[in-house]
Amino acid sequence: MKPLLDLSVYLVLGPQDCPGQDPVGIAVAAAQNGATVVQLRDKTGSTKEQIELAERLMQALKPFNVPLIVNDRVDVALAVDADGVHVGQDDMTATKARELIGPDKLLGLSVSTQDELDTADIAACDYLGIGACFPTNSKDDAADVGMQNFAGLTAQSQLPVVGIGGISLANADQVIKAGADGVAVISAICGAPSAAEATRKLQEIVKSVKDLG
Template sequence: MKPLLDLSVYLVLGPQDCPGQDPVDIATAAATSGASVIQLRDKRGTTREQVQLAQRLMTALEPLNVPLIVNDRIDVALAVNADGVHVGQEDMDASKVRELIGPDKLLGLSVSTQSELDAADLEACDYLGIGACFPTISKDDAAQVGMQNFRHLTEQATLPVVGIGGISLANAAQVISAGADGVAVISAICGAPDVSAATKELSSIVAARKDLG
């Protein structure tokens, strides 16, 4: 059965985002404080290292009923029976990913332009990541969408949308107001002095803005 999908607070992390700290500790603290999805995004680790980290994350998150999504690395996701995969425009085509992971896993796709949205195989996907909403240093090749274009793309999307790129506690409400179902963050939680407090605050911001409609 496919995991329930709540995009409200979508934490993206890898070892590079948690200097001096264990990513599993951060993920666990966030998941117990309102994070609804954890994505492992590790562009540096070896395959063995990524599988080991993904397995540790799965062990920690399963009892909390928070899904683990693996960015790009379908092999790593399959190796640990992760809850899903997220791919970008330079990764494997979403329809091919769906063939590999089967019907019971979550699949997300990043888009940043009208042409990418038009070309997306939405039937293969469960949600879209649209952005970058704001300038970001976590992804060198992230396209700057801006909030006006973000709203335009989100209005056309027939799938749930999580806003990505440069989102913080200060601007998360803007993303929800522009039509997103949730916000994807890295430093807003990983870089916070108190991970649990930051996650709770972000969760409250998202919930309050959703209540306003």
């Protein structure tokens, strides 16, 4: 059965995002404090290292019922029986990813333009990641789409949407007000003095805007 999907506070991380720290420690602190999804996005490790890290994350997140989603690497996801996969436009197609992971796993797709939204295989996916919402340094290739475009794309989406890119405590409310179901962050949690506190505050912001809506 597919894991329940709550996109509210969606932590994306890999070794490159927390030099000198164990990503598992950050993921656990986030999961304990309201993170609803963790995505492993490892752009540096060997396949062996990525699988070992994914396995440790799976074990560590299990008690919190927080699904682990693997970015891009369907092989790593299959090797550890992760809860899902997230693909971008430079990765395997969503159609093929769904074929390989089967019907019981979560699948997310990154979209940043009208054309990408129009051609997305919606039937294969469980949610869309739309962005970058704001300028960001965490991903080289992500020009921000602007809040107006973000709201427009989100309004057209037939799937739940998580905003991504440059989201912080200072602007997370705008993303939810623009129609997103949640916020995906890297540095807002990984780069915070306390991952626990940052997650707690993000969860509060998301909840308070949703309660208003």
